[in-house]
Structures are given as C-alpha cells and as structure tokens.
Amino acid sequence: MLPTDPTKKISFTRCIKEGDLVIVYERHDCMKAVKVCQNSAFQNRFGAFKHSDWIGKPFGSMVFSNKGGFVYLLAPTPELWTLVLSHRTQILYIADISFVIMYLELVPGCLVLESGTGSGSLTTSLARAVAPTGHVYTFDFHEQRAASAREDFERTGVSSFVTVGVRDIQGQGFPDEFSGLADSIFLDLPQPWLAIPSAKKMLKQDGILCSFSPCIEQVQRSCESLRLNFTGKESCI
Ligand SMILES: C[S@@+](CC[C@H](N)C(=O)[O-])C[C@H]1O[C@@H](n2cnc3c(N)ncnc32)[C@H](O)[C@@H]1O
Structure with missing residues (x-):
C-alpha cells in the first residue's frame, strides 16, 4: 500500500x-525523500533531474538527468520510509516492526493504541496494517515530536489512519474513551510498567499488548x- 487515493483505496x-x-x-544505501514541485530539480552526482519530467509517471519509474544519469522514483512505503525518515528518536527497524505487526495480529479494521510515537517509524507500518477501515491512536508527551510525526504522516499518505495525541501516558494512562476498545496496544516507553494498568483497561477481552524495551531491567x-495486571490467559509480548 501507499500512496492512498482520496477514497482511501489502497493503490x-x-x-x-x-x-x-x-x-x-540511487542505490540500496543511497535514497532520499523528495517532495515533487513542478519547477524544482533534484541534483546529484549524475546531474540534474527536473521534477516536471516525473509528474504523470507511475511510481517505480526510472528517470534520467540532463547528463544521462538515472534514478528510480519509488512510493514512500513504510519499508522505505523507515530507511529515510529523519531520526528524532531511536526508532524501530524492519526486523522488529515485522515481528510486532505479526504478533499483534494486526489486520484491516483493528483499533491500535501506541505510545510513544517517537519518529513514527513503527506507526507508519501500524497504519498500513489496519488500513483502510482501522485506526491507530498514537501518543507522545513531546509536543514538537508529535507535531513532526503528524506532518510526516501527511507526507507519507497515512494521516487518515492515524491520530497523534500529546499526552503523558506513563503519568495519565491512555484516554478513558478507549476503555475496552483496543484490539492491540504497543508501548515503546522508558518506564512501560507505569502504563500497563491503563493498557489492561483499554484492551478488548482478547486484545494483545506488546511492550518493547532495550534493557533487561525494563523487561x-x-x-x-x-x-x-493480567490473569495469565491474555496474550502479551
Ligand atoms: C524510542 S521513542 C519511540 C520510537 C518509535 N517506536 C519509532 O519507531 O519511531 C520513545 C518516545 O516515547 C516518548 N515518551 C517518553 N516518555 C513518555 C511518556 N511518559 N508519555 C508519552 N510519551 C513518552 C518520547 O518522547 C519518545 O518520543
């Protein structure tokens, strides 16, 4: 998926x-996210590439510079976005993202709660997994980070599947309006144990919680x- 068309259809x-x-x-280790503007040009060591030559071409096209050099124009899929996004925090990469999406059993229509949003690397994949009928509500207590993530979700075409909230999830928990509604919850927080009682309250009876921590003490x-907080029958990762 991605980009989406205005009717939210996957295209x-x-x-x-x-x-x-x-x-x-350019190469597997040389990619850049660029916004297409009719009068702009993309410049690299192979020459100048006029954006006007790109408009109307399908994603995946090979395009040429004034010197005969070439690049490919790819869609901003979550896999590629994770490789080019600006790192405002530590991020999850493809190997962990795949694991999380699989074990959270995400399918179209799921309602997902996430905190913190960070650089939105995971969120973009969560959004694709639940689109076109599900939704991701992601929370970060850092206002600027939340605003930048919102802008990125607009740019990558997933904004209709994601809502970014500014909230201290460790201190306040998730908003009460989600009580009993979440299919899945993902935590990537410094003290996730503080958010677990709230996560328990938000999950549907057979919902799944995943908490991601780099240190064994946190685990x-x-x-x-x-x-x-859990009886042992629920599923936690
Ligand atoms: C490691 S980053 C998350 C990275 C994200 N998973 C990604 O793939 O881009 C952790 C985020 O948690 C946020 N955070 C830390 N404490 C928080 C709290 N109490 N409530 C909400 N967000 C918090 C930080 O601002 C930071 O953006």
Whole structure:
C-alpha cells in the first residue's frame, strides 16, 4: 500500500503528481525523500533531474538527468520510509516492526493504541496494517515530536489512519474513551510498567499488548506489572 487515493483505496499504480513525496532511489544505501514541485530539480552526482519530467509517471519509474544519469522514483512505503525518515528518536527497524505487526495480529479494521510515537517509524507500518477501515491512536508527551510525526504522516499518505495525541501516558494512562476498545496496544516507553494498568483497561477481552524495551531491567519490571495486571490467559509480548 501507499500512496492512498482520496477514497482511501489502497493503490499501487497511481501516477506521481505535484506535491507527492517520492523516494529517489540511487542505490540500496543511497535514497532520499523528495517532495515533487513542478519547477524544482533534484541534483546529484549524475546531474540534474527536473521534477516536471516525473509528474504523470507511475511510481517505480526510472528517470534520467540532463547528463544521462538515472534514478528510480519509488512510493514512500513504510519499508522505505523507515530507511529515510529523519531520526528524532531511536526508532524501530524492519526486523522488529515485522515481528510486532505479526504478533499483534494486526489486520484491516483493528483499533491500535501506541505510545510513544517517537519518529513514527513503527506507526507508519501500524497504519498500513489496519488500513483502510482501522485506526491507530498514537501518543507522545513531546509536543514538537508529535507535531513532526503528524506532518510526516501527511507526507507519507497515512494521516487518515492515524491520530497523534500529546499526552503523558506513563503519568495519565491512555484516554478513558478507549476503555475496552483496543484490539492491540504497543508501548515503546522508558518506564512501560507505569502504563500497563491503563493498557489492561483499554484492551478488548482478547486484545494483545506488546511492550518493547532495550534493557533487561525494563523487561523485568514490565513482567512484574504484567503478572499483577493480567490473569495469565491474555496474550502479551
Ligand atoms: C524510542 S521513542 C519511540 C520510537 C518509535 N517506536 C519509532 O519507531 O519511531 C520513545 C518516545 O516515547 C516518548 N515518551 C517518553 N516518555 C513518555 C511518556 N511518559 N508519555 C508519552 N510519551 C513518552 C518520547 O518522547 C519518545 O518520543
């Protein structure tokens, strides 16, 4: 999926238009996200590429510079976006993202709660997994980070499937309006154990919680909280 058309339909074939975000692919280790503007040019060591030549071409096209050099214009899929996004925080990469999406059993229509949003690397994949009928509500207590993530979701075409909230999830928990409604919850927080009682309240009866922590001490404290808050029949990762 991605980009989406205005009717929220998943589309692989839409042609590039003014204002689109494209991933300019030079090599597997040299890619850049570029916004298409009729009067602009993309410059690299192979020459100048006029954006006006890109408009109307399908995503995936090879385009040429004034010197005969070439690049590919790829759609900003979550896999590629994760490789080119600006890192405002530590991010999840494809291997962990795949694991999370699979074990959260995400399918179109799911309602997902996430915190923190960070750089939105995981959120973009969560959004694709639940589109076109589901929704991701993601929360970060850092206002600027939340605003930048919102802008990125607009640029990558997933904004209709994601709502970004500014909230201290460790201190306040998730908003009460989601009580009993979440199919899945994902936590990537410094003290996730503080958010686990709220997560328990938000989950549907057979909902799934996944908490991601780089340190074993964080995992131990989270496990203690999971044991206290869950009966053992629910699924936690
Ligand atoms: C490691 S980043 C998340 C990265 C994200 N998973 C990604 O793939 O881009 C952790 C985020 O949690 C946020 N955070 C930390 N404490 C928080 C809290 N109490 N409530 C909400 N967000 C919090 C931070 O601002 C930071 O953006």
